[in-house]
Amino acid sequence: xxxxxxxxxxxxxxxxxxxxxxxxxxxxxxxxxxxxxxxxxxxxxxxxxxxxxxxxxxxxxxxxxxxxxxxxxxxxxxxxxxxxxxxxxxxxxxxxxxxxxxxxxxxxxxxxxxxxxxxxxxxxxxxxxxxxxxxxxxxxxxxxxxxxxxxxxxxxxxxxxxxxxxxxxxxxxxxxxxxxxxxxxxxxxxxxxxxxxxxxxxxxxxxxxxxxxxxxxxxxxxxxxxxxxxxxx
Amino acid sequence: xxxxxxxxxxxxxxxxxxxxxxxxxxxxxxxxxxxxxxxxxxxxxxxxxxxxxxxxxxxxxxxxxxxxxxxxxxxxxxxxxxxxxxxxxxxxxxxxxxxxxxxxxxxxxxxxxxxxxxxxxxxxxxxxxxxxxxxxxxxxxxxxxxxxxxxxxxxxxxxxxxxxxxxxxxxxxxxxxxxxxxxxxxxxxxxxxxxxxxxxxxxxxxxxxxxxxxxxxxxxxxxxxxxxxxxxxxxxxxxxxxxxxxxxxxxxxxxxxxxxxxxxxxxxxxxxxxxxxxxxxxxxxxxxxxxxxxxxxxxxxxxxxxxxxxxxxxxxxxxxxxxxxxxxxxxx
Numbered sequence: 001x002x003x004x005x006x007x008x009x010x011x012x013x014x015x016x017x018x019x020x021x022x023x024x025x026x027x028x029x030x031x032x033x034x035x036x037x038x039x040x041x042x043x044x045x046x047x048x049x050x051x052x053x054x055x056x057x058x059x060x061x062x063x064x065x066x067x068x069x070x071x072x073x074x075x076x077x078x079x080x081x082x083x084x085x086x087x088x089x090x091x092x093x094x095x096x097x098x099x100x101x102x103x104x105x106x107x108x109x110x111x112x113x114x115x116x117x118x119x120x121x122x123x124x125x126x127x128x129x130x131x132x133x134x135x136x137x138x139x140x141x142x143x144x145x146x147x148x149x150x151x152x153x154x155x156x157x158x159x160x161x162x163x164x165x166x167x168x169x170x171x172x173x174x175x176x177x178x179x180x181x182x183x184x185x186x187x188x189x190x191x192x193x194x195x196x197x198x199x200x201x202x203x204x205x206x207x208x209x210x211x212x213x214x215x216x217x218x219x220x221x222x223x224x225x226x227x228x229x230x231x232x233x
Numbered sequence: 234x235x236x237x238x239x240x241x242x243x244x245x246x247x248x249x250x251x252x253x254x255x256x257x258x259x260x261x262x263x264x265x266x267x268x269x270x271x272x273x274x275x276x277x278x279x280x281x282x283x284x285x286x287x288x289x290x291x292x293x294x295x296x297x298x299x300x301x302x303x304x305x306x307x308x309x310x311x312x313x314x315x316x317x318x319x320x321x322x323x324x325x326x327x328x329x330x331x332x333x334x335x336x337x338x339x340x341x342x343x344x345x346x347x348x349x350x351x352x353x354x355x356x357x358x359x360x361x362x363x364x365x366x367x368x369x370x371x372x373x374x375x376x377x378x379x380x381x382x383x384x385x386x387x388x389x390x391x392x393x394x395x396x397x398x399x400x401x402x403x404x405x406x407x408x409x410x411x412x413x414x415x416x417x418x419x420x421x422x423x424x425x426x427x428x429x430x431x432x433x434x435x436x437x438x439x440x441x442x443x444x445x446x447x448x449x450x451x452x453x454x455x456x457x458x459x460x461x462x463x464x465x466x467x468x469x470x471x472x473x474x475x476x477x478x479x480x481x482x483x484x485x486x487x488x489x490x491x492x493x494x495x496x497x498x499x500x501x502x503x504x505x506x507x508x509x510x511x512x513x514x515x516x517x518x519x520x521x522x523x524x525x526x527x528x529x530x531x532x533x534x535x536x537x538x539x540x541x542x543x544x545x546x547x548x549x550x551x552x553x554x555x556x557x558x559x560x561x562x563x564x565x
Contacts, residue, residue, distance in 0.1 A: 054448075087445070
C-alpha cells in the first residue's frame with residue numbers, strides 16, 4: 001500500500017548518497033554563520049523557501065504531471081531535465097543533482113519499477129537526459145505500486161521537501177556537531193513549515209522557476225574550493 | 234511609430250536582411266519548455282532599440298540602428314581599436330509601472346561590440362504593474378558581445394522584470410554583467426523595493442545552455458542570510474565562451490581570491506547594527522557552467538565594490554583571450 005511506498009522512498013537510509021551532500025550548508029559552517037541550533041534552523045528555513053520551493057518542488061510537480069507515460073509527457077520530462085541542467089548554476093549543485101538522480105534511478109528500477117522510471121532510465125542511458133534527482137524521485141513515487149495505487153502530487157512534493165530537510169539536518173548534526181535531540185527539535189519546527197511551502201510551490205509564478213538565492217549560490221560556489229570538506233556539495 | 238534613423242550611419246556592410254531577427258514570439262529561446270510571460274505587451278513599447286553590428290576590415294561597425302520612444306543609442310565610440318562601444322540612453326530618466334522596453338542586438342559573424350548605459354537604470358514605484366525590459370541577443374559565428382550596464386536601482390514599491398534571451402553560434406562569446414541595488418530615501422533609509430527579477434536564457438547552437446534566474450524580494454527575507462547576506466548590492470557576470478574551460482575558471486577564481494579576499498572574520502553576512510557604517514570586502518563566487526562558460530556572483534556594500542569585481546573578471550578575459558586592455562567606459 002502507498003503509505004509504505006512513501007516510507008521506503010523517504011527513508012533517510014535510502015542509498016541515494018544524500019549523506020554526502022550539504023548543498024552549500026558546509027560553506028556556512030566554515031564561515032561560522034551556521035554554528036548552533038537556531039542558526040541551523042534559520043538556514044534550513046531559508047533553503048526551504050528558496051532552493052527547495054522554487055526549484056525542486058516545481059520540478060517534482062512538473063514531473064508528476066508528465067508521468068502518465070504519454071510521448072508528450074516524456075518530451076516534457078526531457079525538456080525539464082535539460083532545463084534543470086541549465087538552471088542549476090553552481091557546478092556542485094548540478095553534479096549533486098545528477099549523481100543522486102542516477103543513483104535514485106538505479107534504486108527505482110529495483111524497488112519502484114514503473115513505465116515512467118524505465119523511460120527516464122532509457123533517456124539517461126541514451127544520453128538524451130542527464131538524470132536529475134527531483135525527476136527520478138517523482139517518477140519513483142508517481143508509478144503505480146503492486147495494488148495500482150499512485151502517490152499524488154501534493155504528497156510527493158511534501159515528501160520530497162521533508163526528506164531533503166531530514167538528510168540535511170542529520171548531516172548538520174554530524175558536522176556542527178549538535179545533539180540528536182536538537183536535530184529532532186529542528187525537524188519538528190521544519191515539519192510545521194513544509195505544508196505552507198508545498199502550497200506556495202503549487203501557486204508559484206512560472207517566471208520564478210529556478211530562481212536561486214544569490215548569497216546561497218555564492219556559498220555553493222565557494223564550497224568548490226573550500227579546504228577540509230566533509231561533503232561533496 | 235516612426236523610425237528615427239541615426240544620422241551618421243555608415244553604409245551597410247552587407248545586405249541588411251542579415252540583421253533580421255527572429256519574428257515576434259519566436260525569440261532566441263522560443264522553443265524552450267517554459268517561455269513564461271511575454272515581456273512586451275503587444276506593440277505598445279515605451280522604448281525600442283535595435284542594433285546590428287558587422288565586421289568590416291579589422292574592426293566592427295553598426296550596420297543597422299533603429300530606435301523609437303524612450304530609448305536611444307549614442308554613436309559608437311572606440312576605446313579599443315575596432316571594438317565599438319554603444320551607449321544606450323533612456324531620455325525618460327527612469328522606469329515606471331507598465332513601462333515596456335525592448336532591445337535587440339545582433340552581432341554578425343566575426344564582429345564584436347560592447348553595450349553599456351549612460352547612467353544607472355532607476356525603477357520607481359510601479360503600481361500599474363511591473364516595469365519590463367527585454368534584451369534579445371543574436372551572436373553569429375566568432376562574434377562577441379560584452380554587456381556592461383550601469384547599476385539597476387529599484388526604489389520603494391518597484392517591481393522590475395527583465396528577460397534576456399540570447400542565441401549564440403557555438404563559437405560566439407557573450408558576457409552579461411548586472412549590478413542591482415535599492416534606492417535611498419531622502420533621509421538615508423534604504424528603500425524596500427517589491428521585486429527585482431532578472432531572467433536570462435542562453436542557447437548555444439540552438440540548444441538550451443544556461444538559465445540564470447535571479448529574484449530578489451526584500452519583503453520575503455530578500456536581504457536575509459541566503460539572499461543578499463545582509464549586503465545591499467548584488468553583482469553578477471554570466472559568461473558563455475568556448476575559451477572558458479575548467480583551467481580558465483580556476484585561473485579566474487585565483488585572481489578574484491587574490492584581489493578580493495573574503496572578509497577577515499570569514500563571515501559572509503553582516504548583522505547590520507554590529508557592523509553598521511563599515512564597508513566589508515565583497516564576497517564572491519565563481520563556478521563553471523554546464524557549457525563552456527562561468528557565472529560570477531558578488532554581494533557587496535557599494536556599487537563601486539560590485540563593479541570592481543565584475544571589471545576584474547572582464548579585464549582578465551580581455552587580457553587573456555583578446556590581448557586587450559581593461560574596459561574603459563567613457564560616459565558621454
